[in-house]
Amino acid sequence: MTERPVLDRNLNSKTFRDFYYLKEELVDFCRKNGLPTSGGKIEITDRIAYFLDTGKILSAAAAKKKAVVISDIREDTKIEPDFVCSEKHRAFFKEQIGNSFSFNVAFQKWLKGNAGKTYRDAIVAYYQIIEDKKKGNTKIDRQFEYNTYIRDFFADNQGKSLEDAIRCWKYKKQLQGHNRYEQSDLAALED
Structure with a gap:
């Protein structure tokens, strides 16, 4: 097992992407290295990987257009472009x-x-x-790896506790590679 490396400028992007880092860790790295901190976890991860590969700062995505203001919403009203929940x-x-x-x-x-x-x-x-x-037919987006892991853990381990699931998650995110649940992660419970 390879230990998770410290996130710093000496890391290459491949190794960086092979390990799990909390969004807070990513934002902290960005602040220390002058990178924009805005956006979701995936956008920030891509920005850091680019920086690690090139040494250049990738700017944050351009701000979206102002949402169209509609005066009255009825069932036959069309959903506006650039929809914003209000x-x-x-x-x-x-x-x-x-x-x-x-x-x-x-x-x-x-x-x-x-x-x-x-x-x-x-x-x-x-x-x-x-x-x-x-019906359980929903897909959890990639940036919510923890939620996906916990759901899959319980699907395979009925009767285990949330504490068990979290111990396995903490073990898994320290490993190199993907962060999807596997039965081998139960090794974390043998300590």
């Missing part, structure tokens, strides 16, 4: 769906990727997303 949107969906409504990640992605469709379509999509989630 209190007006939240109020509309709570009125249509009920107080259980929340802007979950999958629904936000759907809204942002379906400009031009109607808010009626969005309501249908929301119910489908909730149904898929209940």
Whole structure:
């Protein structure tokens, strides 16, 4: 087993990408080396890898255009380009769906990727997303490796505790390579 190296300027991008680092560690590296700290974990990881390969600073992605302001939302209103979740949107969906409504990640992605469709379509999509989630048909995005790991751990180890899952996760993220759950990770529980 190769130990996780310290994240510093002497690391090459391949080795850097082979290990798991918390977003806080990535942001700290960026601050110490004058790199932009904005964006999600994947964007920051790509920026650091570029810096480690070239020594050059990759600027943060250009800011998105200001969202279109709509005065009134109805079911037949079209979803605006560059959709941004707002209190007006939240109020509309709570009125249509009920107080259980929340802007979950999958629904936000759907809204942002379906400009031009109607808010009626969005309501249908929301119910489908909730149904898929209940059936376990949802995909957890790559930046949420911890969540994916914990879900897969419990799928394979019913009866184990969250503490067990976390011990295995901590063990796994110190290893070189991917961070997906494998039965061999249970070695962390043998200590």
